[in-house]
Amino acid sequence: MITPDSNLYKNIVTTWKAPGEQWLARLPEHLRKIEKLWDLEPIRPLDNLSFHFVGSAKRKSDGLEVVIKTGCDIESLDRERQWLRHFSGVAAQVLAADKALGATMMELLLPGQTLKQSKELDDDQQTAIMAGLIHELNSRSIISGAFKHVADLAKDLDVLEGAVDPRMLSKARGILSELTFDRSQDRLLHGDLHHDNILKHKTSWKVIDPHGYIGDPMFEMAVMMYNPLDAYPTNRPLRKTLERRMSILNEYNGFDMQRMKAWAFAAAMISTAWDYGDTKKLFGIPFLVAQELRS
Numbered sequence: 001m002i003t004p005d006s007n008l009y010k011n012i013v014t015t016w017k018a019p020g021e022q023w024l025a026r027l028p029e030h031l032r033k034i035e036k037l038w039d040l041e042p043i044r045p046l047d048n049l050s051f052h053f054v055g056s057a058k059r060k061s062d063g064l065e066v067v068i069k070t071g072c073d074i075e076s077l078d079r080e081r082q083w084l085r086h087f088s089g090v091a092a093q094v095l096a097a098d099k100a101l102g103a104t105m106m107e108l109l110l111p112g113q114t115l116k117q118s119k120e121l122d123d124d125q126q127t128a129i130m131a132g133l134i135h136e137l138n139s140r141s142i143i144s145g146a147f148k149h150v151a152d153l154a155k156d157l158d159v160l161e162g163a164v165d166p167r168m169l170s171k172a173r174g175i176l177s178e179l180t181f182d183r184s185q186d187r188l189l190h191g192d193l194h195h196d197n198i199l200k201h202k203t204s205w206k207v208i209d210p211h212g213y214i215g216d217p218m219f220e221m222a223v224m225m226y227n228p229l230d231a232y233p234t235n236r237p238l239r240k241t242l243e244r245r246m247s248i249l250n251e252y253n254g255f256d257m258q259r260m261k262a263w264a265f266a267a268a269m270i271s272t273a274w275d276y277g278d279t280k281k282l283f284g285i286p287f288l289v290a291q292e293l294r295s
Contacts, residue, residue: 001045002027008049014278015051016072023072027053034068034103038096043068052077056108065108066095074102075146082145083210086188090136091207092199109201109208116195116231123233126195127245129205130224131252133198137207138217138253142188150189150215151180153270159277160269164287168294172269175262179216189213189220194227218259221249222267226289239292265293 002009002024012020023030031043035057043055052071059066071077078099084091084106093107115126154176160169190197191211198205213219225242232241246260271286 002049002053006049008051008053011051012072020072030070030101031055031068034070034098034101037098037101037103038066038105040066040068067092067106067108068103069106070101070103072102074099077102077104079146079212080104080210082143083147083188083190083212086143087137087140087207087210090133091210092201107201109199109206111200113200114196115198115200115205116228118200123241124244124248126231127224127248128252130193130195130198130221131249133205133207134193134217134220134249135253137190137193137220138187140188142186142214145212147188147212147214149180149183149186150191150213150219151176153213156270156273156277158273160273163276163282164272168269168290171294172266172290175266179219179259179262179266183215185217186214187217189215189217191219192223192227193220194224195231196228216263218255219263219267221246221255221260222263223271225264225293226268226271226286229285232285238288242289242292261293265290268293 004010009024012024016023034040035043039060040057041060043057045053045055052069054067054069056065056067058064069077081094081097081104084094092109094104095107096105097103115121115129118126121129154173157169157172189212190207191213192209193207197209198207225245232238242264246255246257246264249255249260250257268286268290272282272284272290275284275286276282
């Protein structure tokens with residue numbers, strides 16, 4: 001079902017090493033247990049899987065189409081379920097969960113088109129939709145749970161020592177330190193909010209695949225500045241797109257322009273560090289965005 005040349009297989013083995021390989025070997029049996037638990041017809045994998053198995057199935061009792069998500073990192077999946085339940089109405093609905101199996105059953109979003117796939121919407125319109133969702137997410141309070149603080153991401157930058165201009169690295173560390181010092185306004189954040197993690201459901205938009213962090217509400221806009229890597233307008237320079245997106249976010253949410261720019265730079269540097277940690281190469285949009293926002 002999941003072949004060694006697939007992105008899912010490679011990502012799981014790269015990230016979780018031997019435990020990941022063992023989990024993949026047991027995956028067919030694992031899925032059968034989930035099917036039995038929730039009385040499902042055979043689970044069919046969705047396309048473009050990255051770090052977790054996600055599939056669709058039909059519940060035998062009533063024919064309801066559902067989505068199943070599972071993976072080898074049980075604790076992160078449990079945090080994700082907590083997050084989704086906290087943001088009920090904005091996020092995909094959790095129908096059932098089993099922590100021991102590391103499995104979640106969720107509503108199937110229909111038509112399920114991502115914001116990136118919505119070609120009838122221009123970049124300004126897509127940004128406005130994201131701004132509205134960010135406003136709604138930021139209206140909720142923190143919940144108890146084992147969520148990391150965004151300040152903890154500073155240590156991920158260490159891998160870039162000697163690989164990038166030390167002034168860029170110092171700037172990113174300084175931003176993380178300065179903008180996480182006062183935590184009185186912290187919120188529970190999605191942490192990976194971008195065009196591929198927002199899906200159309202009937203007449204509204206729903207959020208999926210949260211990372212789940214605690215931190216400055218303005219951090220929520222940072223990831224959409226560099227991810228997904230292929231969602232930029234081609235009719236204007238990258239810097240103009242970044243500035244325009246921040247202007248719309250300022251208009252809808254009153255976010256400070258300089259603070260947004262600082263968070264966008266820091267988040268792009270963290271993503272660059274993750275890329276470099278995996279490949280030992282500096283490439284891709286995150287580093288390009290960081291270079292654009294460094295001054």
